[in-house]
Amino acid sequence: MIHSYLYLSIILFCLGIVGVISRRNVFTVFMSIELMLNAANLAFVAFARVHESMDGHVLAMMVMAVAAAEAALALAVVILLHKHKSKLDTNVFSLLKG
Amino acid sequence: MGQSVHYLGLIPLFPLMGAVFIGLLHVFTCKNAKLPEKVYGLLACVGPVLSFVMALKVFFQLKALPVDARFLSHNAFTWFSVGDLHINMGFLADPLSCLMLLFVTLIGSLIHIYSIGYMSGDKNYGKFFAYMNLFLGSMLVLVLGDSPVVMFVGWEGVGLCSYLLISFYSEDTNNVLAGNKAFIVNRIGDLGFVLGMSFLFWGIGASGFDYLSLKANVHHLTPAIALTVCLLLFVGATGKSAQIPLYVWLPDAMAGPTPVSALIHAATMVTAGVYMVARFSFLYAHVELAGDIVAWVGILTALLAAIFGMFQDDIKKVLAYSTVSQLGYMFAGVGVAAYSAGIFHVFTHAFFKALLFLGAGSVIYAMHHEQNIWKMGGLKAKMPKTYLTMVIGALALAGCPPFSGFFSKDEILFSALATGHYGIWAVGLLVACMTAYYTFRMIFVVFHGEPRDQHAFDHAKESPAVMTVPLIILAVGAAFAGFLNMPGVQTVSHWLAPSLTEHHPHASSFVLVFAMATSIVAFLVGIKIAYSKFGKGAAEPVFSGFEKFAYNKFYVDELYNAVIVQPYKAVGSSIWKTIEPNVTDGPVKAVTRLYMMIGTAFKVFQVGYVRIYAIYMIVGLSLMSLFLSQSLN
Numbered sequence: 001m002i003h004s005y006l007y008l009s010i011i012l013f014c015l016g017i018v019g020v021i022s023r024r025n026v027f028t029v030f031m032s033i034e035l036m037l038n039a040a041n042l043a044f045v046a047f048a049r050v051h052e053s054m055d056g057h058v059l060a061m062m063v064m065a066v067a068a069a070e071a072a073l074a075l076a077v078v079i080l081l082h083k084h085k086s087k088l089d090t091n092v093f094s095l096l097k098g
Numbered sequence: 099m100g101q102s103v104h105y106l107g108l109i110p111l112f113p114l115m116g117a118v119f120i121g122l123l124h125v126f127t128c129k130n131a132k133l134p135e136k137v138y139g140l141l142a143c144v145g146p147v148l149s150f151v152m153a154l155k156v157f158f159q160l161k162a163l164p165v166d167a168r169f170l171s172h173n174a175f176t177w178f179s180v181g182d183l184h185i186n187m188g189f190l191a192d193p194l195s196c197l198m199l200l201f202v203t204l205i206g207s208l209i210h211i212y213s214i215g216y217m218s219g220d221k222n223y224g225k226f227f228a229y230m231n232l233f234l235g236s237m238l239v240l241v242l243g244d245s246p247v248v249m250f251v252g253w254e255g256v257g258l259c260s261y262l263l264i265s266f267y268s269e270d271t272n273n274v275l276a277g278n279k280a281f282i283v284n285r286i287g288d289l290g291f292v293l294g295m296s297f298l299f300w301g302i303g304a305s306g307f308d309y310l311s312l313k314a315n316v317h318h319l320t321p322a323i324a325l326t327v328c329l330l331l332f333v334g335a336t337g338k339s340a341q342i343p344l345y346v347w348l349p350d351a352m353a354g355p356t357p358v359s360a361l362i363h364a365a366t367m368v369t370a371g372v373y374m375v376a377r378f379s380f381l382y383a384h385v386e387l388a389g390d391i392v393a394w395v396g397i398l399t400a401l402l403a404a405i406f407g408m409f410q411d412d413i414k415k416v417l418a419y420s421t422v423s424q425l426g427y428m429f430a431g432v433g434v435a436a437y438s439a440g441i442f443h444v445f446t447h448a449f450f451k452a453l454l455f456l457g458a459g460s461v462i463y464a465m466h467h468e469q470n471i472w473k474m475g476g477l478k479a480k481m482p483k484t485y486l487t488m489v490i491g492a493l494a495l496a497g498c499p500p501f502s503g504f505f506s507k508d509e510i511l512f513s514a515l516a517t518g519h520y521g522i523w524a525v526g527l528l529v530a531c532m533t534a535y536y537t538f539r540m541i542f543v544v545f546h547g548e549p550r551d552q553h554a555f556d557h558a559k560e561s562p563a564v565m566t567v568p569l570i571i572l573a574v575g576a577a578f579a580g581f582l583n584m585p586g587v588q589t590v591s592h593w594l595a596p597s598l599t600e601h602h603p604h605a606s607s608f609v610l611v612f613a614m615a616t617s618i619v620a621f622l623v624g625i626k627i628a629y630s631k632f633g634k635g636a637a638e639p640v641f642s643g644f645e646k647f648a649y650n651k652f653y654v655d656e657l658y659n660a661v662i663v664q665p666y667k668a669v670g671s672s673i674w675k676t677i678e679p680n681v682t683d684g685p686v687k688a689v690t691r692l693y694m695m696i697g698t699a700f701k702v703f704q705v706g707y708v709r710i711y712a713i714y715m716i717v718g719l720s721l722m723s724l725f726l727s728q729s730l731n
Contacts (some may be wrong), residue, residue, distance in 0.1 A: 017716060021709050090439070090708045097706025 005046035012039035026078050026088040030071075037067050103159070106172035106189040109199070109665075110242060110252075114235035116145030117228050124224030126611055131683030133692050135223050146210050146234055150203035156191045157200060159558015166594050168193055171244060178375035180599055182304040185592075190244035190309065194597035195592070197441065198241045198373055201448050205365050206234045208568040213357040215564035216463060225357065228265065233259035237366050241373065245308040246295050249374070253291065253338065255548035256367045257284045264354040276350040278644045283347040296331030297323055303340060313380045313599075321385070328381060328388030332395075333622045340422050341399045341429060348422055349406075352414040359414060364421045365448040366454050371446050372428040376598060383435055383599040393433025397525045400426025402652075404532040405666070408539070409641065409649040412469045413458045416540050420495060421451055425527060430522055436513030437598040441511055441514040442583045445503035446539030446589070450576035451493035456569055457488035461544060463565070464558040469550075471540060473636040476549040477573050484564045487573040488694055494539050494576040496534035497621050502580030504617065509583065512613040516605035534624025546628045547635025584609055676685050 012035055017034025041060045052094025078088065085092050120141055127133050160168050169192040177185045191199065217226055236255025259514070272691040285641035299307060301323045303316040316730065319327070351363045362368070366603030375382060375392065382389050400423045407419035411520035424447050431440030462469055466482060478485045489712060494501035497508070507530060514523040560566065583590040641649045703714075 020712050021716075040172075091577075093708070094706030096704060 002046055002050050006043060009043040009046070012036075012042065024090050026081065026090060029090060031077070032073055034067060034071070037063055037076045100342045101163075103156075103170045103172055103191075105152060105155070106170060106191055106242065107157075107174045109149050109189075109203075110235045110238035110631070112148045112152070112235075113145035113231040116141060117235060120224055120231060121228035121261055124222075124228055126721075128222075128224065132222070133219060135214075135291060138224045138227050138273040142231055143207065143210045143214070145231050145471035146203060146207040148579075149234070150187055150207050151201075153196070153199040153203045157196055160191065160193065160196055162354070165596060173244075177247075177689065181637050183307065185247045185307065187248060188244035188308060189242040189248075191242060192597045193593050193595075194373075194376060194441065195241050195444060197594065198460045199238070201236055201445055202234070202241060202366050205448055205452050205572070205617065206237075206361060208571055209361040209452065209456070210234075210356050210363075212565050212568040213355075215562050216357055218460055222266070222508065226263075229259055229266070230358075230361070231260050233263070233362060233367070233532055234536040237370075239377065240370055244310075246298065246312075247307065248293065249377070250295065253334075253370060254288065254363070257281065257288070257338070260284075260362050260367055263358040265506070266354050266358065270353075272602055273353040276347075280347040280351050282342050284337045287334045287344055290330045290333025290337070292295075292334075294334060295326045297330060301327065304381050310544070311379065314688075316380050316384065319381075319384075324381060324385050324460060325388055327377075328385045330603065331378060331393065332388065332392055333376065333430070335374055336395065336473045337371075339368050339371030339425050339429070341395055341426065342402065345399060345403065345422050346658060349418045349629075349651075352412070352418050354415070356455060356462060358417070360455030360459065363418070365449040368421060369428065369444040370423055370447070372425065372440055373434055374711050375432045379435075379437045379597075380434075380599045381387045389435055390519075391433070393430045393522050395520060395669070396426040396429025396433055397522045397529070398426070398530045401525055401532075403722060404529045404536065405648050406533060406651050407536040407649065409645060410536075411472055413471050413474075413544065414455075416471070416536060417451070417454055417458060420454075420533065420537065422453065423493070424492070424532065427526065427529070428509060430526060431510035434510075434514050434517045434519050434522065435600055436510060436603075437514050437600045438583075438594045439506070440507075440508040441594060441598075442590050443506040446576070447504040448577050449572055449579050450501075451489035453487060453572035453576050454495065455568060456565070457484050458493060460561040460565055460569065461488075463561055465554050465556070468554060471543045473551045473554065474544045474549075474610070475547045475551075475635065476545070476555060477546040477558060481545075481553070481560050484569065487566075488545070488574045489541060491576050493539045494580075496537045496624065497530055497617055498534075498625075499618060500580065502576055502578065502622075505580035507584075508617045511617060512585075513603065514612060515613050516603035516607055527616055529657065530617055531620040531624040534621045535628045538625050538628035540541060542628060542632035543636065546633065553659065560618055585614075623690060647686050699718065 013065065016032045016034075016039060020029050023029055023032065034042045037062040041063050044063070046056075048060075053066065079084030081093065082088055120138060121136075121140075123133065154517070156170065159170065168498045169190060169671055172189045174187040174189065174625070177187045179185070210227070213226070217223055220226065233256060236252045236259060240252025240256060261277045261281040264280050265274045268275050270603065298312070301319045305311060305315055315353075316324075335342045339467060347364060348368065352359055354363070360397060379668045382392070403419045403422035403426060406421060407416055410416045410419060424443070428440045428447070431437075431443055460481065461474065461477065461484060464477070464484075468474070490501065496504035497504045498506075507526075511523055511530070514520075514526060526566055580586070639645075
């Protein structure tokens with residue numbers, strides 16, 4: 001039973017990774033990150049059911065709260081980025097190039 | 099033991115606070131709104147005058163104490179403490195420092211007041227007074243310090259202010275160079291001072307490094323170390339007090355404003371070396387050889403400077419060489435162990451030399467910054483107050499009885515005679531004659547005869563009261579200060595006795611009268627020659643032979659330049675051109691190249707795209723997870 005949940009979690013997480021790596025739109029990258037967070041949440045909750053402990057639930061709630069705060073910040077950053085270059089392509093922001 | 103009094107620390111603090119306050123005021127207002135000069139003048143005089151009042155308080159408190167217990171001290175804070183060396187920011191007022199304190203603050207105050215008039219119209223009015231106050235504060239630290247280290251703080255402070263004020267008119271490169279010269283030459287002397295202090299500490303410093311402990315332990319020094327310490331400290335004194343071979347900076351230092359020449363380069367700072375030797379009298383009194391060297395260096399400097407002084411045509415240069423010459427007398431005095439005579443000459447010299455410099459400043463001010471005496475003449479009628487006060491100063495300098503210089507100079511010559519230093523006495527007498535000659539040569543050329551430059555003469559007028567009143571006060575001092583230490587009265591010698599280690603030589607009254615009579619004869623001969631040559635007006639002489647040689651100061655500056663400065667520069671530039679690029683630069687540049695290579699190798703990873711960095715993270719985390727799972731199994 002637990003295996004199905006974990007497989008789903010892994011699939012979602014890998015989708016997220018692929019999204020972060022391959023997509024260039026800032027919003028899509030951001031959504032992919034959210035997907036990874038939720039994949040982790042799913043794994044937490046599944047393990048919590050198996051071990052019959054509340055720890056996993058608590059951690060999942062915490063991740064949600066942090067993700068909400070992070071979303072607010074990230075959107076502000078996105079707005080600033082857009083103001084700066086009028087584009088939301090991550091390849092435009094490459095100041096760290098050596 | 100002496101009493102501890104808190105207000106002792108305030109004495110240097112007043113002018114130092116004044117310096118900070120005036121300096122800040124100048125910095126913040128010089129760009130846009132200029133403050134009226136009166137504000138600066140008033141602020142600048144507050145500190146010195148308050149210090150003078152405090153100095154009087156110290157004097158009366160000391161006077162009330164019994165003779166053996168006459169010292170006050172104040173320990174402001176512990177400055178630093180390393181191993182055996184515990185240095186306190188301590189102040190000590192004993193009869194010696196009290197005497198210095200009194201005349202330094204009095205003359206300092208008078209010169210500050212005089213400067214209000216002399217500097218009027220200068221665009222850096224505020225800066226000038228900030229430096230002057232800083233100087234006075236440093237000088238008071240020097241005088242009041244209770245250990246050689248605290249004295250050295252003041253010693254360096256006055257050196258700094260001297261440099262800043264010599265280069266005060268910094269638009270002219272020559273003035274800046276003169277300042278540099280003073281600073282660098284003093285640095286050589288200061289090295290001697292530091293080394294001397296180090297040897298002294300090495301010898302007896304472990305059981306306390308203030309003067310009282312040093313005095314108590316001085317007999318533990320081996321003769322060799324004592325001699326080394328004495329000579330090294332004297333090297334410091336030759337730098338600060340312009341003696342052979344480091345005297346060359348003082349004549350150039352006349353590039354500064356005239357009140358600076360009067361305060362720093364005549365009355366106070368340059369006498370610091372004499373004060374230092376007197377302060378260490380407990381040391382010098384034990385080492386006869388060092389005393390003899392000090393005395394001979396002093397008297398030869400006196401002779402050399404007097405020769406130069408006879409041929410100068412710049413009024414301030416004449417006075418500068420006479421200062422060097424008089425400082426030589428003072429060292430001759432302290433060298434023959436007549437410390438009180440030396441210090442008394444410091445005291446009287448401060449009055450009459452400050453007076454002469456301020457008088458010269460008054461003349462220069464009236465002549466619109468003309469300093470060549472061969473362009474003056476006949477100013478007696480135009481500037482009666484300046485003339486009268488300067489003649490008093492000149493009589494005191496030349497050693498005419500009963501003016502102050504006669505008594506102090508005679509005391510030194512008498513001491514030399516009484517202790518059997520006949521050579522020093524003879525040279526001193528010759529210098530006394532030359533002093534009278536060049537002083538009155540200057541007076542006759544500037545004030546007597548016919549005007550040489552009619553245009554400047556017509557525009558010359560007496561200086562304002564703010565300048566003439568300090569002149570008159572100083573003239574009173576120059577005329578009467580000598581009576582304080584007349585033979586038979588000796589007030590100053592008795593006052594100084596607890597601070598100094600000296601034995602008054604017992605000489606017959608015949609020697610006393612003989613010394614006095616010869617001094618008077620020397621003075622009369624000098625003034626007679628000066629009068630016959632310049633008394634009724636004289637044209638600017640053309641020098642030849644020895645006179646030309648002396649006029650060019652024996653080419654000592656050129657000699658130093660050729661023997662020391664140029665080789666030093668050559669060594670420096672050859673190191674810069676050969677050793678530096680070929681030897682030192684190699685390893686340094688190799689290290690930078692190594693880092694550049696490493697950097698280039700790793701540069702390829704820095705692509706700048708966020709998603710590539712995400713891949714690095716994922717790869718890294720995956721590898722870490724693999725490693726962990728492997729090691730857990």
